[in-house]
Amino acid sequence: PWTEHAFLEPECAVAYMDEDDYVHIISTDQSAYCTYHECSLMLGTDKVRAENALVGGGFGGKEDMTVQPYAALITYLTGRPAKARLTREESLLVHPKRHHFVMDFTMGCDEQGIIQGVKAKVASDTGAFASLGGPVLERACTHAAGPYAYENFEIEGDAYYTNNPPAGAFRGFGVTQTCFATETLLNMMAEKIGISPWEIRYRNAIRPGGVLPNGQIVDDSTGLVETLEAVKDAYDAAVAAGKPVGIACAMKNAGVGVGIPDTGRVRLIVEDDEKLHIYSGASCIGQGLGTVLVQMVVTNTDLKREDIVYERSNTWIAPDSGTTSGSRQTLVTGEACRRACDMFMEAKKDGKSLKDLKGQEFYAEYLAKTDPLGANVPNPVSHVAYGYATQMCILDPKTGKIEKMIAAHDVGKAVNPLSCEGQIEGGVVMSMGFALRERYPIDENCRPIGKYGALGLFRAHEIPEIEPIVIDKPGLKVACGAIGIGEITSIPTAPAITDAYYHWDGKRRFSLPISDTPYERKK
Template sequence: MFELMVNGTTYQYEKDIKLIRYLRDVLKLKSVKDGCSEGACGTCHVLVDGKAQKACTLPISKFQGKKILTVEGLSEREREVFVYAFGKAGAVQCGFCIPGMVISGKALIDSNPNPTREETAYAIRNNICRCTGYKKIIDGIMLAAQMLRENLPIPEDTSSWKIGERVARLDVREKVLATGEYTDDMEVNGMVYASAVRSAYPRAIVKAIRMEKALEADGILAIYTADDIPGSVKTGHLKQDWDAMIPIGKITHYLGDAICLVVGETREAVEAAKKLVEVDYEPLEMIQNPYEAMREGAPLVHSDGNLLAHKHVSRGNAEKAIANAKYVVSGQFHTPFTEHAFLEPETAVAEPTEDGGVQVYSSDQGVYDTRRECAALLGLPMEKVRVTNKLVGGGFGGKEDMTVQHHAALVAYLLKRPVKVSLTRKESILIHPKRHAMDTKMTMGCDENGIILGVKAEVISDTGAYASLGGPVLERACTHAAGPYNYQNFEIDGKAYYTNNPPAGAFRGFGVTQTCFAIESLIDEMAEKVGISPWEIRYRNAIRPGQELPNGQIVDESTGLVETLEAIKPIYDNNKYVGLACAMKNAGVGVGIADYGRCILGIKDGKVHIRSGASCIGQGLGTVLVQIVCDNTNLPRNKVVYVASNSFNAPDSGTTSGSRQTLITGEATRRACELLNKAMEAATLEELEGQEFYGEYLAKTDPLGAKKPNPVSHVAYGYATQAAILDEDGNVVKIAAAHDVGRAINPLSVEGQIEGGVIMSYGFALTEDFPLQDCRPTARYGTLGLPKANKIPEVESIIVEKPGLNVGGGAIGIGEITSIPTAPAIRNAYYQYDHEARYVLPLEHTPYSKKKK
């Protein structure tokens, strides 16, 4: 029997299990998050005798006689101070890391009531945050320290919640105090657990699955194979090519393929039984990269060929323009696979419903996508599958595909019991789609004044084992490869190939990050040839209102690229080793695809309830919609309620992807407000009880290749200029990021998006990689190269507001563009530093790289 003191109470327990499992599963202390089970992420931090310590690596026997404190055990004063400080500072986004940050912050403050910024960053060096870039978390801890040190009162909230105010996000309290529920926090009566046996080979025929020993193991309830799927075995976001489980006699496509699902009463029973399942394989030759995939006679990853997508984007005559150019530069660029590394591993809970369907609780980026794919798998009409978002612990594109949702739905449907399906961090790294590895070969020509005349490029993309969003990602990489400049001769040819690597799909930047690295690197080399500065060549070519982008779209008066360049100019002029990069990124799906935003404002108990099927994944959508409603109706904040995304009483508003929700769903919400305002002219909210006001917005665009002089590819673009600054030793000491956001709905959240995106791409540029050996990922969470709080540069956010966009309150989504120009800006800073042209990420020959000079 082991004895522990937790939050001032003594407990006894007979099994020597990991501390995290005891705190979460036995004591139900859900502030202790399980982000990796490897001691690498910090989400499980607890105080042990006053020091922050990981709970996921050691058994409870190691903690006997010690005092353990979790967020639940903080004093009332501490709880309120951290809620206020983190809200005021804008420290909370997805929130999954936040309880661990609070614990590390308390440990620091208890030992050092007046910490410096450097001391605070060092105190959270073992806590990973993938959303915020750490700056605002450090601000929050330092503010909490000041309030506790000086015994300051907690100010009253006097915000009107109008557009443009720096309001604390509406979910701060539940995330700081861990009262909000992520899917893995759910406890349901009678709940069982399920997990998949995964393929032993990247490419092999499954000859037999022997389950007898596993079925006889203690606590095992069932084992399901592809033969048990009542509907379609194939799933897929756009193309249904992804096997929910591999049938006997069929071929695996990567190591993450599910062979069968083991269901049991406990996690431990399931994991033990998985080892007893025997699978016979006939290994086949694997395809490890696109160049193997394209060779004549190559094995087929899928029966319809190894080429997933071919995109050709052309306007004018690029070849002739380059031939007639005064100066020409070329380069061949490589960007690697990248892991999203969101802090919350994938989990879904599903339970049967009385009508013969299922209710799925998930942490994904689109409840209607999940409903559609689960319904197809189960062979059910879509209305019999209900999906509800719990809190989502980060996504960045990595939670758009099916990973666990469909498996949970299947088990609940077949077994008629609630079930939880979770991925371990190792499984998560293996299974969900990554950022595409891409090779870009690009040539640019310009005249004697540095005016770009033409660009020609070839893009080769590794889309891995399944389609996911590989086609649209390739398309966006190609259409944006021209950069945000005014010239008309442009030709890009892109191909995405299947391989037996983990799938690649959506990732913040959606393909643009990769090709932006190419064009922005070449622009610096071109400036040198012309004899003008990198700032000047960009300023001369920058797209301006009324001009045509290379795709032919005439940009409107809201276009603010020039303003971002002008905002960066003083920083550029006053630093020695400084690199620049510009970028543009679409808001909304665009290219002729129907892109709807929908919102219902329902009146209940005298309050306005915002209902939309748009997922809030940490970017702050709920707060944005509340501000839009308060601004457009003049209602006070306490009269407006945000309802979590679901598929049964909230209308479909599309996937949270493509920087679309603020603009697209924001405009739908504004339109619903117009109807509500009209109704409130004649009645009070109480008199409108039960009524609903529906807003819808369709972003109309032209398809790729439209036969018209000036097609509208996207309803809006965001623009940015970033500057990276090195010191004399070649260390990145500062990144300044000027972003054209149209109108900042909540400047505090905009800054948080900029800081988080910049630091994510700082890692992309310098330290992050996703190495593969024989199609098998070799990295663990702790070896991915993720930036840490004490090893990052200063980030200066410069918000450029340019009026002119007449939808969505004038706001342009900023979630993606923040991470696009950072890597080339850093690359170009090194070009200024040592004049070495670097064409591969992560950059070589830097203080951060494994390969140094």
């Protein structure tokens, strides 16, 4: 009972000594196994168990350890239950934020608007600690070319230690920043060529069988063109009505990729209650993974929903399925679950019931195999799958405020369409703040001076109409065709909004949050 209200704080963990004399940690992390490994290292013992609390919200921010080691250490030393938390002020000071980027991009095209090449240089402020600064920079660079069909791409990236607060994983993982540069240049080129921003994207869009700038040949699930076509009528209607409208596209990997081991694991157990229990070390933090895995079981077996129990992630029964990051869990853990379902159905094929199978386990895993960066192979596979998106921003021409956001997303197979729509809406709102208003001021001593209420987060009554469009295009041969959607929903929002404001007042904006809008906060 003492843990019932333990997770109402910004960052929080509780720990206690369990009946087996293990330090038992309950944490709102993005990987129970990361919590286990780091706390075990610190304590110098393997007698640690970690369990994921079913509390929503991570967005990359829970990849780093924060308070978990403190709760574990107090319990280890005293034998008593402990709760460690950060206050809002402490969270603003020490918890990783999105990386500040300074970018220099050059893009060229021919007279038809076909991209001929991109050359870029980016510098990232990773703050006082590395955190995930290296992987964020790598992802920013590998995706900076955009979802387009050309192969002349050169980029140089550096991440720098500074005295600023640490930066780390944040929804979009570096791609949010470089997408802003690429998509802004594409809009500028469209104007020079004399075609619409929609048309220049349609002409350059990667299509199934095409080659991305990183050399990867994309598969039949590639749906960028479909996302563009989904917004075409609304785009044309807004332009015809004289409304300022902006547009941007994006791509984002699913899975860790670039040759890094990336394995999903699931264990299905028929327990004494004669129900099939789902165990996976993949954290469910509000993105709906538990629902996805239950749906995978219902889809791939003859069981009903009431026959299935989803168990929260832990480190003593559930197998390690990696971090909840990189929009990977629906794909990699979903495929592992599908394979375990095949094994379950094989055991059940002679008409056996759950009662007959009581006590049996069905374990499966899936390795999302990719090629490392710089691999000396033709057409290297950087990632097992990509999601694609087109987002539109329509302004009220009189007030200059956002009238409507339209976001079309290719997700492969939509396992849960309603959940996909929720992800889209949340991602758009998150990057509306990124584009228009959010600031993180620091003083001359590199200490944050902003209060939570003054950071510029959008409030519920300020949100415009958002129309999510889910493009259901299965083609991937794993996870029933599902790709995932978590990160990409925040990536093309800022350049779409910025383009709309250019068509409102004729000013190009190259820094975020953008200035001279009705949303700009007065200093």
